[in-house]
Amino acid sequence: MAASKYDAIVIGGGHNGLVTACYLAKAKWKVLVLERRYIVGGACVSEEVWPGYKVSTAAYVNSLFRPEIVRDLNLRDYGFEPIERNPASFSPFLDGRYLFMGTGTSKDVDEIAKFSKRDAENYPKYEAMLERVASVVEPTLTQVPPNLIHPKLGQLLEMGKMGKAMQKLGPAMGEAIEVLTGPARPILDRWFESEQLKATIATDAIIGAFMAPSMPGTAYVLFHHVMGETNGKRGVWSYMRGGMGGLTQSIAKAAVDLGVEIRLEAEVAKILTRNGAVTGVALSNGDEFYAKKVASGVDCHLTFQKFLDSAVLPPEFNDAIGRISYSSASCKINVALDRLPSFTALPGHDPGPQHFGTVHLCPDQDFIERAYDDAKFGKMSQQPVVECTMPSSLDDTIAPPGKHFMSMFTQYAPYALADGEWTDAKRNEYADRCFDIVEQYAPGFKASVINRQILTPVDLENTFGLTGGSIFQGAMPLHQLFMFRPVPGYASYNTPIKGLFMCGAAAHPGGGVMGASGWNAARVMLHS
Numbered sequence: 251m252a253a254s255k256y257d258a259i260v261i262g263g264g265h266n267g268l269v270t271a272c273y274l275a276k277a278k279w280k281v282l283v284l285e286r287r288y289i290v291g292g293a294c295v296s297e298e299v300w301p302g303y304k305v306s307t308a309a310y311v312n313s314l315f316r317p318e319i320v321r322d323l324n325l326r327d328y329g330f331e332p333i334e335r336n337p338a339s340f341s342p343f344l345d346g347r348y349l350f351m352g353t354g355t356s357k358d359v360d361e362i363a364k365f366s367k368r369d370a371e372n373y374p375k376y377e378a379m380l381e382r383v384a385s386v387v388e389p390t391l392t393q394v395p396p397n398l399i400h401p402k403l404g405q406l407l408e409m410g411k412m413g414k415a416m417q418k419l420g421p422a423m424g425e426a427i428e429v430l431t432g433p434a435r436p437i438l439d440r441w442f443e444s445e446q447l448k449a450t451i452a453t454d455a456i457i458g459a460f461m462a463p464s465m466p467g468t469a470y471v472l473f474h475h476v477m478g479e480t481n482g483k484r485g486v487w488s489y490m491r492g493g494m495g496g497l498t499q500s501i502a503k504a505a506v507d508l509g510v511e512i513r514l515e516a517e518v519a520k521i522l523t524r525n526g527a528v529t530g531v532a533l534s535n536g537d538e539f540y541a542k543k544v545a546s547g548v549d550c551h552l553t554f555q556k557f558l559d560s561a562v563l564p565p566e567f568n569d570a571i572g573r574i575s576y577s578s579a580s581c582k583i584n585v586a587l588d589r590l591p592s593f594t595a596l597p598g599h600d601p602g603p604q605h606f607g608t609v610h611l612c613p614d615q616d617f618i619e620r621a622y623d624d625a626k627f628g629k630m631s632q633q634p635v636v637e638c639t640m641p642s643s644l645d646d647t648i649a650p651p652g653k654h655f656m657s658m659f660t661q662y663a664p665y666a667l668a669d670g671e672w673t674d675a676k677r678n679e680y681a682d683r684c685f686d687i688v689e690q691y692a693p694g695f696k697a698s699v700i701n702r703q704i705l706t707p708v709d710l711e712n713t714f715g716l717t718g719g720s721i722f723q724g725a726m727p728l729h730q731l732f733m734f735r736p737v738p739g740y741a742s743y744n745t746p747i748k749g750l751f752m753c754g755a756a757a758h759p760g761g762g763v764m765g766a767s768g769w770n771a772a773r774v775m776l777h778s
């Protein structure tokens with residue numbers, strides 16, 4: 251049995267765990283990262299699913315990753331290379347029209363005017379409204395949320411600052427609160443009349459959320475996806491050279507240079523404690539590693555309900571952890587293609603603007619509502635909501651010469667099906683429904699498919715350790731955000747166990763490849 255001592259152990263080599271490890275190592279701590287899989291990166295990886303392909307198995311686009319971390323850790327020297335997408339999105343419609351978005355506000359306005367002059371006038375105002383809300387919310391991403399139950403003076407002052415920022419919004423405060431708590435659909439219906447534009451925006455409101463745009467909480471999901479930047483350009487999403495693993499490999503390389511020890515295929519089975527304080531971790535093979543500080547980059551279910559005995563935690567804490575929602579109905583389908591699809595609305599197999607960004611295949615908001623209606627009764631959507639990206643149209647390092655790769659993010663494929671488990675037959679039935687959708691917009695697509703990988707929520711759980719297949723390590727309604735994430739009283743990356751911290755997406759500011767929870771947690775640990 252191995253026995254080694256470290257200043258800190260990080261459970262899970264997801265991007266957040268790696269960021270925590272780097273910041274601790276920068277402070278000269280001896281740090282060990284233990285990762286269950288054969289590769290670090292968590293849900294942000296590139297894998298050779300088929301020979302010659304670098305598949306972004308789960309996460310597929312970046313903008314949220316904090317630029318401060320890129321600078322602090324010199325990640326560009328280690329291969330961090332975003333590839334900007336212009337346009338950001340392409341929405342073809344079955345009547346032959348199409349909408350490009352994210353080409354720059356003035357061009358966006360021209361595009362929108364093809365569908366509605368009124369919407370074109372409103373769009374810059376809508377964007378300005380989101381910017382106002384972002385001015386309040388974005389600074390909180392890299393803040394340590396206050397402990398609501400036992401707040402410290404400094405934390406109260408920080409909260410006061412947030413209140414002040416909110417106050418600055420003046421009469422716009424009501425709309426900001428609506429964005430943070432309400433449903434996306436009425437907001438979009440108020441601002442815009444064209445269903446084509448609304449459907450394009452609304453798909454961002456349901457990403458990873460087992461909700462329809464008419465449900466409270468979806469406006470925040472939409473908003474969560476408009477924060478961020480690429481190369482200093484706000485709101486711009488990018489691919490990463492070599493797939494999303496390009497991002498996490500750059501952090502891992504920086505970590506190794508800082509002296510971090512990374513162990514792969516090292517599955518943590520137990521967090522060791524004595525007298526209410528952490529002492530280390532035990533792997534499923536029996537190896538033990540010791541440290542007075544442990545940061546968990548996995549979700550709360552694994553950390554508190556699997557790795558710890560409930561008897562060492564306060565009962566009310568166990569209850570709160572038991573209430574966390576992991577509801578999910580996202581299914582990722584990765585597709586190896588012989589050629590890029592030719593869309594009826596804008597034909598052509600050669601790489602073009604219709605292939606560069608995210609392709610939204612959704613005619614209107616009702617389509618999303620109907621897809622959700624099936625799923626809320628435990629059925630996979632008859633007609634799923636599908637968005638596709640084809641990063642090989644801009645990055646020739648991720649597919650064999652002449653071949654292409656498509657990432658399909660789809661909903662709704664409920665984790666718990668009403669009629670039994672996810673079998674291969676059901677997986678294929680669902681994927682076929684998604685492929686039928688693409689085929690409607692790009693005839694010949696199905697014939698171009700060389701291979702496919704289907705990851706239902708159950709597969710996401712088994713592969714990445716994401717409970718319930720929740721892509722964000724726990725759903726993101728208001729009561730599971732900021733000072734309530736993961737649970738009130740423990741949002742400052744602390745836990746009831748002395749020396750045990752949370753450092754992944756389960757903690758504030760939640761899911762997405764942001765690095766913020768990892769960075770915030772490291773600061774807390776360094777001052778603990």
Ligand SMILES: Cc1cc2nc3c(=O)[nH]c(=O)nc-3n(C[C@H](O)[C@H](O)[C@H](O)COP(=O)(O)OP(=O)(O)OC[C@H]3O[C@@H](n4cnc5c(N)ncnc54)[C@H](O)[C@@H]3O)c2cc1C
Pocket residue numbers: 261262263264265266267284285286287290291292293294307308309310311312313314516517518519547548552580582710713714715716720721722723753754755756760761762763764
């Ligand atoms: C299908 C999908 C698509 C997504 N798309 C995007 C996107 O395009 N853009 C975006 O910004 N975000 C996206 N997300 C969300 C984003 O990927 C995650 O929120 C983010 O990767 C979380 O990072 P993390 O480091 O907090 O945790 P994770 O990535 O969950 O990492 C946790 C790590 O812990 C490891 N682990 C689990 N159990 C153990 C154990 N017992 N012992 C040791 N290690 C263990 C896991 O293997 C994993 O490596 C997507 C997520 C999914 C699943």
